[in-house]
Amino acid sequence: MSTIPDKPGRVSVEERLFSLVLALIATEIGLTKAEILSTVQGYRQRYAVGGDNASLERQFERDKDDIRELGIPLETVEPPDDPGSNHHLRYRIPKGLYELPADVSFSADELMLLKLAATVWREGSLSGESRRALTKLNSLGVDSTDPVLGYSPTLRVRDASFEPLSKAMDRGQIVAFQYLKPGEGTPRRRRVAPQAVVLHEGRWHLFGTDEDVQATRTFLLSRIVGPVVSVPGATFVPGGAGKGQEALAELDALWRANLAEIAVEPGSDAAVRLSKRQAVEQGRAPGESTVALHYTDLDILADELAGYGPEVLVRSPPALRAAVLARLVRVRDAHADPQAPAGAAPSDRAEEGTR
Amino acid sequence: MSTGPALGASDKLTFLLSLVPYLMDHESVSVSTVAAHFGVSPERVRDAVNLIAISGIPGETRQYLHGDLFDIHWEEFETNDTIVLTHLVAIDDSPRFSAREAAALIAGLQYLSSLPENADIEAIASLMAKLTRSASATPSQVVVSSTEPGEAIALIKAAVAGGVQIEFGYLSSRGEHEVRHVDPLRIESVDRDWYLRGWCHLRGAVRTFRLDRMSGLRITDLPTDDRIAEALPDTLFQGSDSDLEVVVELPAAAVSLLADFAPQGAGTGPADGPVHRTLRVAHFHGLKRLVAGLAGVVSVVGPPGARWITRDWAAAGAARYDEVVPGEQGE
Incomplete structure (x- = not known):
């Protein structure tokens, strides 16, 4: 009969977490914290009988959170004869809530579609979540062909928040x-x-x-x-x-309700880019150098339009006109140098000539 | 807020919990088959099997005795690189998805369903319902609205399928117009902007193009060059030695708005005080657009040429409002 040798401090994070999940699935009535810390692989090696286990307890709290983050339903059970007692709380993972419902299955075609859905995310937390979801899907053993990668549009979620x-x-x-x-x-x-x-x-x-x-x-x-x-x-x-x-x-309703009319310089960056977002014409027939744009937030659009400098002229609504002009004036004044005459940027003039 | 386990540990735990039910369904399976199925290295499969084989539950004796542990056919594993589970503990089935895992796939499906070639909306809707039922909690509310990337993507995909180059007029951020021939490699979107990454025959290098700066996009009958497909760097933009350095001033809290430009420089002032950062830009013409688009937040400190270009750009923009708009009041 073999047992796992005690190797203090040598148990990897995944072994400790895996052992904790196994122990909590195997128990019907749940395990108390003391039982977990003293018996489960990865904790027991560091458990001091009758001593101070504060850091080990904190480790367990973090592990519990991490396990729940993975979608594993780690439950806390209050003892019926001693409700409200922190000391006798029990922890368990109910098998029925841990396992995929028995009637859920995925076909090879569905699996391929899901793999494709996972590849939409290029980086960041959604790609990590997708990757783990695919690992779980693969455990079902369904074989599917891999989707043709590389040519599907992908999204990046850069925002750290x-x-x-x-x-x-x-x-x-x-x-x-x-x-x-x-x-x-x-x-x-x-x-x-x-x-x-x-x-x-x-x-x-x-x-x-x-x-x-x-x-x-x-x-x-x-x-x-x-x-x-x-x-x-x-x-x-x-x-x-x-x-x-x-x-x-x-957001959709807001976007549809707001319409801006903007004159763009033909051939400019603004003309090429904004005309691709042209809204459906609304009765009026603007000239070809005018684009109509839906928007959700006036200030966001004003920021963007100010970036185009002289390539755009806002015709309406008046509030957007004022917001863009105020931004341009602010940038102009923030960069006014008394020692430099207006138009002192020769390389810029050359480029402006293409307008 | 806790950032969760290191990416490695949560991925490894998920793999262990997923591998066990897979092995249960396969009486005898080679390491290479498992590696291919899960898309991981054979080494990672062997590591996982080694760990599973010595894992289990404390058991009644609380001693992790043999009968309380998983077991494998060790000889098969060691001599034939084949996995045979001979004893099981605790786990019988695949784990459910977490709320966020389900949400990531559902949002991915929403995105796919908005693309014209994935018109099988019913299949996608039924899949979303299945994912929702297979999650241990209500999937996180992450929603992706339909987008209209336009015809460009369909054209580019057709070119990829046919193995031919595309041709388009391209207005660079400097304002130069050139006709480009490109082997399309990947379409990506970052926030609201769509990019094509491809081999540019004019430049003889991998380049990133904004879809909304293209005009007259068409498919050619010139074949693409297959061998450059693997040379795609993962970052959208690469710096160059000829980049110019510009110093800007902005509130410390707003530095993240310039992440694209990899701002450099120390700054440990008060959270709401202004700090200076050095940006690397290919030329000042992109900078003036950036700064004018962040009015009141970012200003250029130097060099003077960058300040003047920015000022002239904003001044020229503001001057347009001196014109009287027909049919409307002037300013």
């Missing part, structure tokens, strides 16, 4: 972050109950309740300029499955 926000969303955790609102020069701290993360018109948006004004707000992930932190002790009840579609519908 994406992962902490989606985690907070799952946990019903209220978060705080510095938000640099388009059109403003300095960021402000926001406290938000995150409800959904939505990719709309090529931008990632956070949809949630702004806790300070108790109203629903939409935030651009790219404008979250600091770390996303948990607000200690502040939680909310997630809105459930419909929140994402609700957010999308709101």
